[in-house]
Amino acid sequence: MNYEKSLYQKINAVADWIIRLIVINVLMILTSLPIITLFPSLAAGYKLFYEYKEKNETKLFKSYFSFFKENFMRKVQIGFILIFVLLLGYYNVTYYVNVLQSSEELFYQIGYYITFAFLFVVLVITLYTLPIITIYPKLQLTLMMKLAFALSGKYFFRTLLLLVIHLIPFALLLTPITTLISVFMGLSIPMILSVLVHAKATDYIISLGEKHD
Numbered sequence: 001m002n003y004e005k006s007l008y009q010k011i012n013a014v015a016d017w018i019i020r021l022i023v024i025n026v027l028m029i030l031t032s033l034p035i036i037t038l039f040p041s042l043a044a045g046y047k048l049f050y051e052y053k054e055k056n057e058t059k060l061f062k063s064y065f066s067f068f069k070e071n072f073m074r075k076v077q078i079g080f081i082l083i084f085v086l087l088l089g090y091y092n093v094t095y096y097v098n099v100l101q102s103s104e105e106l107f108y109q110i111g112y113y114i115t116f117a118f119l120f121v122v123l124v125i126t127l128y129t130l131p132i133i134t135i136y137p138k139l140q141l142t143l144m145m146k147l148a149f150a151l152s153g154k155y156f157f158r159t160l161l162l163l164v165i166h167l168i169p170f171a172l173l174l175t176p177i178t179t180l181i182s183v184f185m186g187l188s189i190p191m192i193l194s195v196l197v198h199a200k201a202t203d204y205i206i207s208l209g210e211k212h213d
Contacts (some may be wrong), residue, residue, distance in 0.1 A: 017060050020060065024048060025188035027064050037068075039079025044068035045188065046130040049195045050202070051150050071137045078133070078141065082126050089119035124152035127162045131198045135205045146207075165193045 032041035044067035051058040098111035128148035152159045174181035
């Protein structure tokens, strides 16, 4: 009897998480359709998963939209800056790749490696903005970027794992079956995995605030 009850509870827990993954994924997609709301959508999904990880009693729909509206314009600004810089870095890298196909001069090779390093740095900074803005939503932008960069180095191997995790949405598109999974969980799977991988970094971010209390 106890075994059946325990099994039933485990099945319910798994079902609850599957529903959460699907619903939050749909919410993030729908609220990010205007593009400029991409970062607020991701931040809301991330914070909701963080609350669930911490076992806080959080209502799904109400909490998501509450987190989405929280510091909305600031998140739009941060998202715009990150997207702009990432696109700029990507454009520069592709430019040098095309140039190097016709000319292998040292100047262009140096330019390629510099822009590639710049793009990599911006990418890893982006990976840590969500846990920072979850804990300290009003932290000054320059401090946020510096802290994100420091965390990417402090937890280097976790940073590499995060880079792999963020390839999941693209990997899911490789087969028809996984493409179907991508439709329902393409954003939420890497998001919840990021929350778990960020655990140590998040604890460290919280400890920084406690030191200044």
